[in-house]
Amino acid sequence: MSDISVKAQTVVPDAKKVTAGEKKVKHGRKQSIRATISNIIMCGPMTIWSVLFILIPVVMLVFMSFMTKGLLGKIVYKFTLVNYTDIFKPVYFNVVKESLIIALWTTLLTVLLGYPLGMVMSKLKKKTTGVITILMMLPLWVSGLVILYSFVIMLNNSGTINSFLMNIGLIKKPLQLLYNNFSVTIGMVYMFLPFAVLPMYSSIEKLDPSLIEASKDLGANPVTTFFKVTLPLTSPGIFAGVILTFIPCIGYYMVTDMLGGGTSMLVGNLIYRQFTISRNWPFGAALSVVLSLIILLMVVIYTKLGGDLDDLAS
């Protein structure tokens, strides 16, 4: 707005027109005030929403994490750092460590499976790619519980895989596929693969094919071309995929509950328990804050490496 009014002033040289220009300036100011008001009105609901459901809960969470636990789940409003030092107790620290390890494995497997899929998708016709995308998103519209139960059916001792392997005589005794880190990781990979594929696919698809040709033209074979050109240039997509898998993976407790069978516990489960069974809200809050900080750190690294936050949102 102010840009236009400044132009109006500089363009007109003689007195009469200058007043006209001033009028325009006034008019412009009025308009800009009006614009501001309308901007506020338009952003208002969003702002209120963000304050109510994001800002206030986060402040409460941080506040809670410094409070003392009372008897029978009561909260004593007295400042303490005990909740944070407790995290470093071996019993809890192991949970954090195990969570990170499972999250790393899940992320690694997801990227190793998702990247080639993204490459294949980028080579196919747009229409086929659309169909694949929909097929991939389809499980996300089904309740996670249903999906995870079907994994239980597949993986348990008398499940699909074990009975198949025993029937063809490959194994005598059923393999322990369920209720360990293996089943948890498989479940996690299944849940997060679609989120990881899409950003990787989009960065592969955006890659200028003439760069690949240039590399080959200069004497690089397909393998060298992949490692020197394709991979570095699609790394933002890979990192976006990593973040979109790793972050939810640390906090996701449903998979561990269903496929871990209580043998493995992740940070997500621990937090869940603090708020429900153990009724230790301050400690749960402290764990949540630490988890959030780890995630925030990862996003910061991502943007520092040249990643685009919009890619994550998509």
Place this chain on the structure above:
Amino acid sequence: MAQPIVSMTNVEKWYGSNHVVKNCNLNIEEGEFLTLLGPSGCGKTTTLRMISGFELPSEGMVKVEGENVEKKEPYDRSVNTVFQNYALFPNMNVYDNIAYGLKVKKVPKAEIKERVTQMLKLVQLEGFGKRRITQMSGGQKQRVAIARALINRPKVLLLDEPLGALDMKLRKQMQIELKRLQRKLEITFVYVTHDQEEALTMSDRIAVMSAGVIEQIGTPKEIYLKPRTRFVANFIGESDLFDGIITAESDGVLSIGTEVGTVKGLKENTTIGSVKVNDPVSVCVRPEHVKISTEKPEGFSVQAVVKDKIFVGNLIKEIAVINNGNEIKINSINAADLPEPGSHVYLSWDLKDAVVIPERSEITLDTADKLKEVG
């Protein structure tokens, strides 16, 4: 003559039912600057890509250094390409881009350094090695792309409209630089462009292509002065065409009956094959060879009325309308006694300045003009 460095024999290229290159026969001599010239979509880039190996011919054979390269991948061929949009690696700096070809061939580091430095000097980018590609201007990127291709010491350098993205002034400057570079290095250049002026400026030989067919191969002078087909006549420079039928022949002079009277041309200036009486032909004269006078000259002449007189600096362009309504262009250097618009004039030319092009149905004047606009 030594064997050609690149030879294409009976090459055909189909994309589905689309016939993009038709019976291409092309021999490129070592050390020459050959330009594939034609409007967009004429198959020139496809032809280039069959030499670089990114496309395989549907039929026919491509040889580089006398060896059939059908089974050779682009990375095994002794040719390098300068791409249309440069295709520089954005994740590497200038130095690493230029060094890429040597690095993947595992050349020792010290040698790479020496050769990259040499290349930077050659393309006048000394001290730019550490720069990021995004910090370079269009002209500089162009130089990096050329250096990156040349460092591999290719037998043939393929250039796909390399100057297309540059502004006019820079383009002209780069044209001269490229030509100098080519002479200095004595490397064969195969250059693709739709810009006829660029082709005439730089090339040793030009292959003019249209709709997948090579219409004519020759030196810029041959192409300009002796266009073989109407397409070439129209695409390269300006030309005035008179269509008619040969009515008589005596002592090697053809009389051609046209709508606007009889014009003449030499039989030896026929561009394809030989012609005889009753053959339909076009007589092509360049605007600077058309003589304009208010008095009827000896021999033959065509009557016309001057429509426009345009001063364009180095010459005067006149447009005269002949009886059938066609406009004839005349370029003159001498401004003193040119007739004013509205005057009745006679147009003629020296017989040696006109070429006789036998009629061919595939390419009409209209399509050539359209293609020229598109190009």
